[in-house]
Amino acid sequence: MRYLWLCLVVFAAITTCAPTGLAKGNEGKKSNIKLNSNAHIRRDTVVKDSLLEDSINIIKRHTVYNKLADSVIKKPYDLSTFPGVSLQQLLKGQFAGLYVQEPSGEPGTMQNMFIRGVPMPLLSPKDVYQSQPLVVLDGIPLVTEHPFAYDVQLYNYNRMGTATNPFADIDMNNIASIAVLKDLSATAIYGPRAINGVIVLTSxxxxxxxxxxxxxxxxxxxxxxxxxINGKYENAFRQRFYDLYTTNGRYSDDENYPIYLSDSLNNVYSGKSDWSDLYYRNAVVYGINFGISGGTDRANFRFSLGDLKSDGVADGTGLNRYSAMFNINMKPIKWLLFSAMVNANRVERQRNKYLRDRFAQINYFPDLSAPLPPNKDFYADYLEQYKKSFDNNKNNIVDGYAKIGIDLGKFKFVTSFNVDYNEGYRDVFYARTLLQGNSYASNYFGFSQRIMADNRATYDLTVNKVHDFHFELGQSTQWDIYKYSNAYAYKGVNDYIKINLLVSNPKNPDGSDNPDYLNTTAFPRINLSFSG
Structure with missing residues (x-):
């Protein structure tokens, strides 16, 4: 998909005195820069070099909306030590008018944001995706989830693939300010992409x-x-209703009564109910961040590394994130500035063992007439079968830009090239002992890619030192690509061949054609399916 926007924005501000902000006087002497409450500057930054001033003036977009619009800006210094995994968790309760929906406590799962309520009835996952605000990192509109996956799957409990929150890759230690834009005058610069509001992150x-x-x-x-509770408790609870409403007037004579509850002397279901000893745990969370910066007035850089681990308290869930960010500014001549940024993240998520999610994902339902006993000894045997299986869930995310800025005083021009790439892998195998002799394997790969070419020219005009006019002309071209491939199969020959669904090499080692190309080795071809 390709998008093209051309916008002309004119702002006028009437003041009784000269506007505050970045002081002029950079010619041949050290600049003294005054910062108002809306400036996007980190708390520990020493503003003393001309390159920093120019990078704020040229590379960072004019923050006129901070004065004219209904928007809220906060510096996330305190949030960098908050043990939140996703951007939604970090913003929850921090901004008026921003509602965060967190349906699960599992780290890294999908969460929704709504600014000033929902814009439409939420009848399907597609409606939810279309109601999300635009998230912008240093001028890069980040790719969000696409609802196409729900069109090719039977159940809509979870998205096909990794189902990992796309905003779980935000390392708050690298963010200098957060702005939530809710007013039309503030979001106009982003065009129709900002119909549900905008969240601006500045590194x-x-x-x-x-x-x-x-x-x-x-x-x-x-x-x-x-x-x-155990089976004895459930049996006593059901008994009064069966005795009252069944045809025979006695629960033990009803053929539909669960068999596992009918024998109160069976310690498998009526014994100890201590399965929670293995299901819940004390979870460790930690975050480590390292940063280094330096350079001169004409060239400087910042490099940071981060590691985050957040274990869930239930069902063995957890998330690991490894992040790196590199920023560089270079000013070869007085009026020309080059700036670049690369933000790379790796997210690995341990998913839950919830039966509903597993059955919906594999589209197969075994016999559920005898559920798992509540005793932890039996539950431990069940978890042991998972050791024969695996569920590898990984995402790689890369964001970056390259910008060239020209500052000729009142006239400024910025051209930039932005990239946002997100790819996900999920390799799944369930042993036959979990599915009544029917093993299952699945291989998924999907990616979303966004490329942008952006140009923006601005002109500032001051009349009588009282009236200020800001003119801005911009053009933006955007290319989006969403693609995935998924293969799954049932009834493997054994529980040892788990990944290779097909012989993928069309040639033999001697260069001749491989007649077994696309023939299954571990799963019958009749039980193999593809989509993409």
Whole structure:
């Protein structure tokens, strides 16, 4: 999909005195820069070099909306030590008018954001996706989930593939400010993409002063204390209703009564109910971030590394994120500035073992007439069967831009090239002991790619030192690509060949054609399916 926007934005501000902000006077002497409350500057930044001032003026988009529109800006210094995994968790409860829906406590799962309510009735996942605000990182509109996957699957509980939150790759230690834009005058510059509001993230700017930073936190999430029941309790609860409403007037004579409840002397279901001892756990969360910056007035950089781990308290869930960011500014001549940024993340998520999600994903339902007993000894045997299986769930995300800015005083021009790439892998295998002798394997790969070419020219006009006019002309071209491939199969020959659904090499080692190309080795071809 390709999008093209051309916009002309004119702002006028009437003031009683000269506007505050970045002070002029950069010619031949050190600049003194005054910062108002809306400036996007990190708390620990020393503003003293001309390159930093120019990078704020040229590379960072004019923040006129901070003064004219209904928007909220916060510096996320405190949020960088909050043990949140996703952007939604970090913003939850921080901005008026922003509602965050967190349906699951599993780390890294999908979460929804709504600014000033929902714009339409939410009748399907497609409606939910179309109601999400635009998230912009340093001028890059980030790719969000696409609802196409729900069109090719039977059940809509989870998205096909990794189903990982696309905003779980935001390392708050690299963010200098967050702005939530809700007003039309604030979001107009983003065109129709901003119909549901905009969340603007601005990363920390490199500085000439040499600095090395190290931040870390560690915590423990305590397991919850729940009261569990066994078959004897459930039998006593059901008995009164069966005795009252069944035809024979006695629950034991009803043929539809569950067999596993009819024998109260069976300790498998009527014994100890202590399965929660293995289901819940104390979960460790920690974050480690390292950063280094330095350079001169004409060239400086910032490089950071981060590692985050967040274990879930239930069902063995968890998430690991590894992140790296590199920023560089270079100013070969006074009026020309080059800036680049690369933000790379790897997200690995341990998913739940919820039966509903598993059956919906494989489209297969075994016999459920005898459920898993509530005793932890039997539950331990069940978890042991999962050791024969695996569910590898990984995402790689890369964001970056290259910008060239020209500053000729009142006239400024910026051209940029932006990239956002997100790819996901999910390799699944369930042993036959989990599915009544029917093993299952699945291989998924999908990616979303966004490329943007953006040009923007601005002109500032001051009349009588009282009236300020800001003219802005911009053009943006955007290319989006969403693609995936998925293969799954049933009834493998054994539980040892788990991944290779097909012989994928069309040639033999001697160069001759392979007659077994596209013939299955571990799963019968009749039980093999593809989509993409």
């Amino acid at each position: 920390k700017t490199p500085v000439a002063a040499k600095s090395i930073t190290f931040d870390s936190y560690i915590g423990l999430a305590q397991r919850p204390h729940v009261i569990t």
